[in-house]
Amino acid sequence: xxxxxxxxxxxxxxxxxxxxxxxxxxxxxxxxxxxxxxxxxxxxxxxxxxxxxxxxxxxxxxxxxxxxxxxxxxxxxxxxxxxxxxxxxxxxxxxxxxxxxxxxxxxxxxxxxxxxxxxxxxxxxxxxxxxxxxxxxxxxxxxxxxxxxxxxxxxxxxxxxxxxxxxxxxxxxxxxxxxxxxxxxxxxxxxxxxxxxxxxxxxxxxxxxxxxxxxxxxxxxxxxxxxxxxxxxxxxxxxxxxxxxxxxxxxxxxxxxxxxxxxxxxxxxxxxxxxxxxxxxxxxxxxxxxxxxxxxxxxxxxxxxxxxxxxxxxxxxxxxxxxxxxxxxxxxxxxxxxxxxxxxxxxxxxxxxxxxxxxxxxxxxxxxxxxxxxxxxxxxxxxxxxxxxxxxxxxxxxxxxxxxxxxxxxxxxxxxxxxxxxxxxxxxxxxxxxxxxxxxxxxxxxxxxxxxxxxxxxxxxxxxxxxxxxxxxxxxxxxxxxxxxxxxxxxxxxxxxxxxxxxxxxxxxxxxxxxxxxxxxxxxxxxxxxxxxxxxxxxxxxxxxxxxxxxxxxxxxxxxxxxxxxxxxxxxxxxxxxxxxxxxxxxxxxxxxxxxxxxxxxxxxxxxxxxxxxxxxxxxxxxxxxxxxxxxxxxxxxxxxxxxxxxxxxxxxxxxxxxxxxxxxxxxxxxxxxxxxxxxxxxxxx
Numbered sequence: 001x002x003x004x005x006x007x008x009x010x011x012x013x014x015x016x017x018x019x020x021x022x023x024x025x026x027x028x029x030x031x032x033x034x035x036x037x038x039x040x041x042x043x044x045x046x047x048x049x050x051x052x053x054x055x056x057x058x059x060x061x062x063x064x065x066x067x068x069x070x071x072x073x074x075x076x077x078x079x080x081x082x083x084x085x086x087x088x089x090x091x092x093x094x095x096x097x098x099x100x101x102x103x104x105x106x107x108x109x110x111x112x113x114x115x116x117x118x119x120x121x122x123x124x125x126x127x128x129x130x131x132x133x134x135x136x137x138x139x140x141x142x143x144x145x146x147x148x149x150x151x152x153x154x155x156x157x158x159x160x161x162x163x164x165x166x167x168x169x170x171x172x173x174x175x176x177x178x179x180x181x182x183x184x185x186x187x188x189x190x191x192x193x194x195x196x197x198x199x200x201x202x203x204x205x206x207x208x209x210x211x212x213x214x215x216x217x218x219x220x221x222x223x224x225x226x227x228x229x230x231x232x233x234x235x236x237x238x239x240x241x242x243x244x245x246x247x248x249x250x251x252x253x254x255x256x257x258x259x260x261x262x263x264x265x266x267x268x269x270x271x272x273x274x275x276x277x278x279x280x281x282x283x284x285x286x287x288x289x290x291x292x293x294x295x296x297x298x299x300x301x302x303x304x305x306x307x308x309x310x311x312x313x314x315x316x317x318x319x320x321x322x323x324x325x326x327x328x329x330x331x332x333x334x335x336x337x338x339x340x341x342x343x344x345x346x347x348x349x350x351x352x353x354x355x356x357x358x359x360x361x362x363x364x365x366x367x368x369x370x371x372x373x374x375x376x377x378x379x380x381x382x383x384x385x386x387x388x389x390x391x392x393x394x395x396x397x398x399x400x401x402x403x404x405x406x407x408x409x410x411x412x413x414x415x416x417x418x419x420x421x422x423x424x425x426x427x428x429x430x431x432x433x434x435x436x437x438x439x440x441x442x443x444x445x446x447x448x449x450x451x452x453x454x455x456x457x458x459x460x461x462x463x464x465x466x467x468x469x470x471x472x473x474x475x476x477x478x479x480x481x482x483x484x485x486x487x488x489x490x491x492x493x494x495x496x497x498x499x500x501x502x503x504x505x506x507x508x509x510x511x512x513x514x515x516x517x518x519x520x521x522x523x524x525x526x527x528x529x530x531x532x533x534x535x536x537x538x539x540x541x542x543x544x545x546x547x548x549x550x551x552x553x554x555x556x557x558x559x560x561x562x563x564x565x566x567x568x569x570x571x572x573x574x575x576x577x578x579x580x581x582x583x584x585x586x587x588x589x590x591x592x593x594x595x596x597x598x599x600x601x602x603x604x605x606x607x608x609x610x611x612x613x614x615x616x617x618x619x620x621x622x623x624x625x626x627x628x629x630x631x632x633x634x635x636x637x638x639x640x641x642x643x644x645x646x647x648x649x650x651x652x653x654x655x656x657x658x659x660x661x662x663x664x665x666x667x668x669x670x671x672x673x674x675x676x677x678x679x680x681x682x683x684x685x686x
Contacts, residue, residue, distance in 0.1 A: 002145045004028065005176060009152040016152075021053040022060060030057045107209060117210045121218025125192050126225055134187065139230065142180035146234055149176035150241040166251040167322050169238040170258050177234050181227055181267060186291060188226070189274035192219040194284040197358075206359045212375060213354045220275055220350065227267050231259045249670075254322065262317060265339060269315025270295070272346045276353040282363060308410045310530050311398055315342050318531050324668050325541030325649055330451060334528035337398050344391035351384045401527035408530045418560040419569050421498050429502075430554040431586065433469050435461035435509055437517075437552070437597035437642055444606040446614065446648050451525035451537050457549055459517045461509075464598075468508035474501045475551040475558065477521065479533055482550060485518040501550075519550050540612070542648040552596035591641065599639035607631045608648040613666065617644040658683045 007029040010020035021030040030053055035043065048054060129135055149172045162168075196202040205215070235255045242250060273294050278287035298314050310316045317338050320331035328335065355372035362368060376384070402408070409417070440459040446452070463469050472489060476482045476499040484491075486503050493502040509515060523537060536544040559574060560566050566574065578587040591598070604616035607629045618636035625631070651666040654675045665678050 001179075002141050002148075005145050006148045006152075009149045012153050018053065022057055024057065025061045025064075027054060027057050027061070030054050109209075114211065114214070118214050118218055118221075121214055122221045122225070125195075125219050125222035128195075129188055129192070129222065129226055130229075132191075135184070135226075138180055138184055138187075142177050142230070143233070143237070145180070146173060146176040146237055147241075149173075150237060151244075164242045164245050164247045166238070166242070166249070166254050169242060170255065173234040173238055173259070174263070177230070178263075181230060182270065184230070185223065185227065185267060185270050185274055186288065188223060189271060189291070190278050190284045190287050192223060193275060193278035193287065198284070203361075212357050212359055213380070215359075216275065216279075216350065216354045216357055220271060223271050223275075224264070224268055227271070228260060228264055231264060235259055257328070258322070262335070262339075265343070266315055266317070269342060269346055272349055272353075273298075273314065276349055279353045279356055279358070306410050306412045308408070308530070309402065310338050311341070311395060311402070314345070317342075318529070320532070321535065323538075323541055324670055326538045329539040330525075330532050330535060334401075334530075334532065337394070337401070337528055341391065341394045341398055344387055344394060348384065348387050348391055351380065351387065354380070398528075402530040405527040406529045406533075408533070415560055415562075415565055415569075417498060418558060419571070421500070422559045422571065425495075425498070425500060425554060426559075429473050430556075432471065432473065432553070433463075433465045433467055434553040434596060435469055435472060435515070435517075436464050437600050438462045438514070439601040440603075440642070442546075442602075442604040442606070442616070442646075444604065444614075444616075444646060446537075446542060446606065446608045447524075448537075448539050448542055448609050448612060448648060451523075451534070451539065453521070453523050453537055453542075453544075455521040455548065457519050457521070459519075460514050461517045462514045463509040463511050466511055468510050470505050470508040472503040472505060472517075473553050474503070475499060475553075475555050476501065477548040477550075479523065480548055481522040483520045484550065487516040489515075521548055521550075523548075540649050542608075543645060545645050546643065555595070593641050593643040597642040600642045602636040602640055602642075602644065604634045604646070605631060606634070606646060606648070611650055612648050613651045613653070615647040615666065654679065656682075658686060661686060 003023050003025045007020040007024035010016040010023060011029065011033075017033055021033050024030055031048060034048055034052065034054055038046065050058060150169065153172055196205045238255065239250045239252075242248070274291045277290035277294055278284065281287035281290050302308070302313055310318060318331060318334040320328060320335060322328060355375050356368055358368060359371075362371065438460050440457060443456040443458075445454045461472075471492070472486060474484065478499055484501065484503070486505070488507065488509075489503040489505050491501060492504040493500075495501070505515070523534060525534070525537070536542065556574075560569070560571060561574065563573070566572070578584060581587070589598075602617050604618070606614040606616050608614040610625065610628060610630050612630065614630065614632045616632065616634040617640060618634040621633040621635050623630065623632045649666075650669070652669050652672070654665045654667060656663045656665075656679050663679065663682055665675060665682070667675055667678070
């Protein structure tokens with residue numbers, strides 16, 4: 001597995017492709033390299049032979065496999081080897097002098113004693129695990145895999161150089177180390193739960209004067225510390241790789257937040273599932289099976305039921321993207337809410353594991369349930385009730401935010417909507433003559449701290465066809481509140497579930513005539529979502545396109561794109577491009593960016609917070625401050641294609657001049673060190 005992963009990392013450098021073909025023990029990368037230039041016809045008719053790199057790969061790894069098998073056969077024995085330490089025990093140390101007095105056992109109770117017992121349990125389980133041969137072997141292979149990924153892929157990509165930035169290093173650590181972490185959790189959860197019973201010391205441990213929860217919590221804490229230790233090692237490897245490549249912006253808080261915060265929490269949820277699976281199981285191997293069954297069911301069951309709510313997928317957190325501009329800001333509230341929700345749930349599941357923990361020789365389910373109910377008293381009963389109330393309250397709050405304040409659609413629902421859009425609207429509106437935008441002005445008010453926007457647009461529509469136009473079809477942006485004002489227009493059809501409106505133009509728009517079209521688009525974030533949908537409107541680094549405005553005419557890009565889904569739903573193959581036909585004026589009138597406009601005149605007035613700079617298409621005419629807000633007026637000095645972006649962030653500006661050309665670079669304050677390189681790149685391109 002490590003060799004296979006290393007081959008993938010080597011492939012990112014074009015100079016290492018032959019080495020990658022030899023390193024892969026499975027020959028999968030070798031096959032891909034040998035056939036990478038085959039045509040479809042060759043792939044359908046030819047087969048690869050044992051020659052070239054494929055022959056060398058098979059010889060190397062068949063030889064390595066034979067060598068390993070030979071060594072294993074040579075070293076194998078049915079006799080159990082005694083450790084050297086046990087063989088050298090001196091009999092004199094095992095004999096006690098009869099004159100010595102037996103020590104008097106003193107039984108202490110209280111918080112200090114309980115804490116001491118817990119720490120002792122954690123210490124014993126932690127060190128016994130990290131000293132085991134299996135653990136050392138897994139960790140060695142994990143580090144080899146991780147270091148190879150970091151060193152080979154951190155700043156290289158198919159001959160291109162990039163900086164080993166922290167977020168990329170974290171992704172590399174995840175991709176190369178986490179499979180081994182899951183293996184450690186799966187394997188050692190069983191080892192720890194069954195350790196005393198397998199060594200036949202359970203009678204002794206169960207008879208000791210300590211609370212039952214200490215065994216469960218101590219083992220869970222030890223496993224958590226082990227995973228945290230490995231994540232710290234991965235973090236150190238990432239920073240060492242960055243330093244070796246001359247990059248010293250380590251961003252330790254980001255490493256800690258992602259690896260020791262969010263990722264460790266996900267791993268902790270896996271640990272809880274693994275521990276409970278082994279507590280419920282009658283033996284260790286069934287415990288492994290129960291754990292795999294729980295993970296597979298939790299992963300695929302909700303998918304099969306078309307349920308994508310984070311409230312049911314155990315340990316699930318909303319997806320997020322880190323940015324140097326806004327850090328985790330738009331995702332923070334959702335991450336915190338679901339983290340608390342699942343942490344409380346994990347604590348409740350752990351309470352169940354503690355109550356059902358086997359203490360003594362009784363293995364029958366009914367008897368253990370009776371014993372668990374007997375244990376449910378005093379502090380543990382109070383704790384479980386408090387946890388249940390807190391978890392339920394957090395769940396209701398999360399449900400209100402994700403289902404009432406906000407809504408989301410599953411993948412199947414989106415596909416159903418795309419199917420309806422095509423089947424219901426395509427026959428009626430595709431090819432219908434529509435007015436085209438000639439000029440447009442935007443007045444935009446951004447409130448970044450509230451993730452709020454109000455966009456008011458005023459456009460001139462012209463009939464550039466040879467026939468009168470009596471209808472205007474509009475596609476509205478999802479999640480935005482849009483209002484329309486159309487000169488001589490009345491709403492004829494409003495399909496809210498498809499975000500589609502049809503306006504009747506009365507009297508019809510004659511060829512060459514124009515009319516005024518006004519619209520307002522509003523959005524403001526409310527609470528938190530199942531997954532953040534509007535990642536373009538953020539606290540710092542807003543970047544949205546004019547596609548949030550109403551789009552004119554039937555839009556083929558809203559059709560179902562997946563070919564297999566189209567076939568399943570009885571839809572024809574999509575037409576990717578119309579045939580090259582000089583007589584097809586309708587197809588020639590559609591450019592690659594817009595089907596509702598040609599070249600347009602654009603003007604924008606955009607306001608934002610006083611600490612941010614807003615950028616819109618065109619040249620800056622003027623800027624000013626009014627009522628505690630910053631305003632910027634931009635105008636395009638020549639007609640433009642009708643696709644552009646609007647930006648607002650806390651930028652600093654670097655100005656320079658090269659051969660009489662004024663240059664401005666907008667950059668994040670933390671990236672000031674890279675401004676000279678950016679200027680040199682701009683001058684080189686000029």
